[in-house]
Amino acid sequence: MTVMPRPVDRANPVNALVISDETLYFNNAPGSWRRITVKSPDSDEIHILLTNEMTLPPGVLGEIYRLRWRIEKAFDQQEQKLDERKAWGKRPSAKAVQAIAICITHNLRHLFKATLKTEEAIEDTKVIDAYHKDLDRREANAQKAGRVFPKTLYIALYRPTELSLQFIRWIRMHLSNRSCYRQSIDALRPLMANYL
Numbered sequence: 001m002t003v004m005p006r007p008v009d010r011a012n013p014v015n016a017l018v019i020s021d022e023t024l025y026f027n028n029a030p031g032s033w034r035r036i037t038v039k040s041p042d043s044d045e046i047h048i049l050l051t052n053e054m055t056l057p058p059g060v061l062g063e064i065y066r067l068r069w070r071i072e073k074a075f076d077q078q079e080q081k082l083d084e085r086k087a088w089g090k091r092p093s094a095k096a097v098q099a100i101a102i103c104i105t106h107n108l109r110h111l112f113k114a115t116l117k118t119e120e121a122i123e124d125t126k127v128i129d130a131y132h133k134d135l136d137r138r139e140a141n142a143q144k145a146g147r148v149f150p151k152t153l154y155i156a157l158y159r160p161t162e163l164s165l166q167f168i169r170w171i172r173m174h175l176s177n178r179s180c181y182r183q184s185i186d187a188l189r190p191l192m193a194n195y196l
Contacts (some may be wrong), residue, residue: 001026006034006058014059016148017041021058024050038062041149042138063153070161077161078102081168109163109171120185122192126164166191 002025008018019037026033036049036058049065056064078084082105088098116122135151142149170191174184 003035008058012057012059014057014063016059016150017062018058019046023054034061036061041147042142042145044145063157067157070159074106074161077163078106081163081165109168112171113163113167116185116188122185122189124160124164124167124192126166126192126194127160127162131158131160164192 004023004025006021006023008015008021017038017040019039020035021037022035024033024035031052032054034051034054036051038047038049038058039045040047047062047065049061051061053061084098084102088094113124132155135149135154139149139151167188170184170188173179174187179187
């Protein structure tokens with residue numbers, strides 16, 4: 001393997017957490033790869049990313065990989081909160097149908113959540129508050145370690161993928177009981193403000 005360092009634009013704030021950016025050439029593989037080493041802003045964790053994307057700044061790629069965790073959280077939510085732990089069948093077609101159904105369910109939940117926000121002024125404040133408390137904790141840890149934490153960036157990029165269990169239970173209950181929409185919304189308001 002041959003390793004060649006790549007220049008990192010230190011004047012660009014997006015690269016503040018980048019330790020190194022390197023091009024790799026493997027002996028038995030065609031083409032080149034890129035290894036980016038970034039540090040966590042609030043802990044001593046080091047993350048090493050391997051990609052074949054050669055044009056984006058290393059700090060942008062580091063943030064893209066961090067945001068990818070949201071996808072993992074969406075899958076975790078399907079498994080933990082919606083009890084989708086087993087495949088519906090053994091054949092690839094059954095698994096494909098299940099995957100499509102899970103994606104549709106995820107998107108419909110988020111579309112409904114967006115509709116509640118715009119039409120009913122209802123938000124899952126518990127999830128939002130928990131995210132901001134976590135950012136405050138991480139910012140304090142970063143300051144203790146003498147690091148700068150990009151809290152403003154994390155707030156700007158925040159798109160919640162998780163839904164509170166209370167919201168999911170409310171959907172289940174009111175769909176299965178075929179409740180009146182207005183009465184269901186009135187029952188939802190206190191649930192989205194506090195854990196009851």
